[in-house]
Amino acid sequence: MISDLIYDRNSISIDDYQTYSSITMPVVACPIPNCTYVTDDVDAIIAVALLNTHAITHAPTSSTNAAAAKVERVKRPTVTSAGSSEEWDYFLVRWRDYVEATKVSGKDRIIQLLECCDEQLRKDVTRSIGMGRTLTDRPEEEILTLVRTLAVREENTMVARVTLHNMRPDRDETVRSFSARIRGQAGVCKFSLPCPNCTQTVNYTEEVLRDVVIRGLEDPEIQLDLLGDKNQDMNFEEVLRFVEAKEAGKRSASRLVDTHGAEAAKSSYTRKRLDRLQRQHEPRAGSTDQNPCSYCGKKGHGRNAPQDIRRTECPAYNSTCTACHKKHHFEVVCRGKYRRKREDTKVELQEGAVFDSLCIINNTGRRRNERFIALDHHLYNQLSDTWLKQSSKPQPFVKLGVDVLVDDYKLFGFDSLLTRTPRHADILCMADTGCQSCLAGIKAIHRLGINQRELIPVTMKMHAANKRGINIIGTAILRFSGRTSNGVLETRQIVYVTDVDNKVFLSREACVALGMITEQFPKVGEITRHTAADATSDAPDHLRNNSGLITDCNCPKRELPPPPPTQLPCPATDDNCETLRQFLLDYYKGSTFNTCEHQPLPMMSGPPLQLMIDPDAKPFACHSPI
Numbered sequence: 001m002i003s004d005l006i007y008d009r010n011s012i013s014i015d016d017y018q019t020y021s022s023i024t025m026p027v028v029a030c031p032i033p034n035c036t037y038v039t040d041d042v043d044a045i046i047a048v049a050l051l052n053t054h055a056i057t058h059a060p061t062s063s064t065n066a067a068a069a070k071v072e073r074v075k076r077p078t079v080t081s082a083g084s085s086e087e088w089d090y091f092l093v094r095w096r097d098y099v100e101a102t103k104v105s106g107k108d109r110i111i112q113l114l115e116c117c118d119e120q121l122r123k124d125v126t127r128s129i130g131m132g133r134t135l136t137d138r139p140e141e142e143i144l145t146l147v148r149t150l151a152v153r154e155e156n157t158m159v160a161r162v163t164l165h166n167m168r169p170d171r172d173e174t175v176r177s178f179s180a181r182i183r184g185q186a187g188v189c190k191f192s193l194p195c196p197n198c199t200q201t202v203n204y205t206e207e208v209l210r211d212v213v214i215r216g217l218e219d220p221e222i223q224l225d226l227l228g229d230k231n232q233d234m235n236f237e238e239v240l241r242f243v244e245a246k247e248a249g250k251r252s253a254s255r256l257v258d259t260h261g262a263e264a265a266k267s268s269y270t271r272k273r274l275d276r277l278q279r280q281h282e283p284r285a286g287s288t289d290q291n292p293c294s295y296c297g298k299k300g301h302g303r304n305a306p307q308d309i310r311r312t313e314c315p316a317y318n319s320t321c322t323a324c325h326k327k328h329h330f331e332v333v334c335r336g337k338y339r340r341k342r343e344d345t346k347v348e349l350q351e352g353a354v355f356d357s358l359c360i361i362n363n364t365g366r367r368r369n370e371r372f373i374a375l376d377h378h379l380y381n382q383l384s385d386t387w388l389k390q391s392s393k394p395q396p397f398v399k400l401g402v403d404v405l406v407d408d409y410k411l412f413g414f415d416s417l418l419t420r421t422p423r424h425a426d427i428l429c430m431a432d433t434g435c436q437s438c439l440a441g442i443k444a445i446h447r448l449g450i451n452q453r454e455l456i457p458v459t460m461k462m463h464a465a466n467k468r469g470i471n472i473i474g475t476a477i478l479r480f481s482g483r484t485s486n487g488v489l490e491t492r493q494i495v496y497v498t499d500v501d502n503k504v505f506l507s508r509e510a511c512v513a514l515g516m517i518t519e520q521f522p523k524v525g526e527i528t529r530h531t532a533a534d535a536t537s538d539a540p541d542h543l544r545n546n547s548g549l550i551t552d553c554n555c556p557k558r559e560l561p562p563p564p565p566t567q568l569p570c571p572a573t574d575d576n577c578e579t580l581r582q583f584l585l586d587y588y589k590g591s592t593f594n595t596c597e598h599q600p601l602p603m604m605s606g607p608p609l610q611l612m613i614d615p616d617a618k619p620f621a622c623h624s625p626i
Helices: 014-022 044-058 085-102 107-115 119-129 140-151 157-165 175-186 205-215 220-227 236-281 307-313 406-412 442-446 508-513 526-537 574-587
Strands: 192-194 201-203 378-381 386-389 397-404 425-431 438-441 472-484 487-498 504-506
Touching (some): 119 140, 157 205, 205 236, 220 236, 406 472, 438 442
Parallel strands (some): 438 487
Antiparallel strands (some): 378 386, 397 425, 397 472, 438 504, 472 487
């Protein structure tokens, strides 16, 4: 030991010390097991010091004595029946990681593998080998093969490849996430062929994935830049990097452009908003009423404020209630007989349904102490060639007959949902040409004798124009019908049902099927052309001519007045008066003197006629016809 090497120099003589010093000292090894450290050929005292210094390296540290950090328990993967090959491959990867993390082995590994199956799959595995027999004595590979046979629904490789080529990135999905998703699908497509010149297998999965990513790009500018790049031999990874760089550049550019304007507008908007909130919370002179307004539901201008205050302060002034169709109040505070039940919802800046708030325009008036000019809504009048102060036209509603078709439910296999016979109802429907699918409120569906439990379940999500989600609780198959002068037009539509509104919205396809708009909508001038064609299409064949005018007599064709004649057929004398009269009648017979009632009047061109009235003239009331 190290202590045995220590000696006392005072206990020996000088000669003995010199004798010991001249002797070569053996090297001393570290007594710690598995340590290869040895001292040099030095004096014993020095060797002892070196060994003591080296012993410090073997001292236990605080980290080794501390308890190991407690890690989260590894979750066991699960596998269900009727899965795909991609899902099975993902389960195998998770299973190997689970075995590596838990160090499970032997029969415990087989038990854990069987516990990964859901209840139905576990029953199928047990039934496949016979009830009453155990699986714990079988090898793991045999169990995996048996589970895969029952868990994976085999499909044709061509179907998997078609599915891959039809895959598109989801909304706001990055190109990396999309590439990972299609790579998982490509794993079951078997994109490999044997080489005709050797025994190796050629895998061309990367090339197919590259084409799928390029085809699925949502941004046409990035897709155009990628297709027009001089390097047309990019591999899959290079394409991903190219798209990522383009997407990052567009995001950065948009933020850079919007930063200065947004910050400047934010500061101005914040000051005005704080001032407005401060004025709203300050008590008004002569009024301390902070109760909600009975016209709009907001606080700040009194419960029953005078008209002059409501004109400038109340947002409901000049608005029309959607329940009773009366003015100057919102639907949430309507006291009409047929008002909707008041819901415990927050009164927004523009009260009403989610859909109505996107298109309704209200005149909120001019607020006090705000330095801007309030502009009322105006419409341009072509006849007077000026702007006129008018309200917007009301939303377009049409009354249609609505029925539930039981045969369509049977066709889709949902006839068991209908527990009672539906009934017919006449419902006011809004013709919304910007709506991609028909939408209806649950209250409108109740009028047809259908409750929420009888709706067809769907997983579709819809968004309004303000980017807010619409809660879809199911769908119904309805028939819309309307009567025209030529008969009845009808259309069958899948209508999505929501619980946030009680109206029925017709989609663009439904409006086309019912003849409200043309299939070319929107197209400039389409309505004018169809209107002119419809004016003649209703007439009999013998009343039409090639010019499109309707005639049933020998009257001359109606036309605009010709220019004044430059030469008379005879001298202007009293004897030629009858001749000149007949000349004028013949010259203007198609315009001025054409009194045929079977031809439409030609449209005039040029500036509109104006009444020359003295602006300083004093008006007088005239109660008798002039």
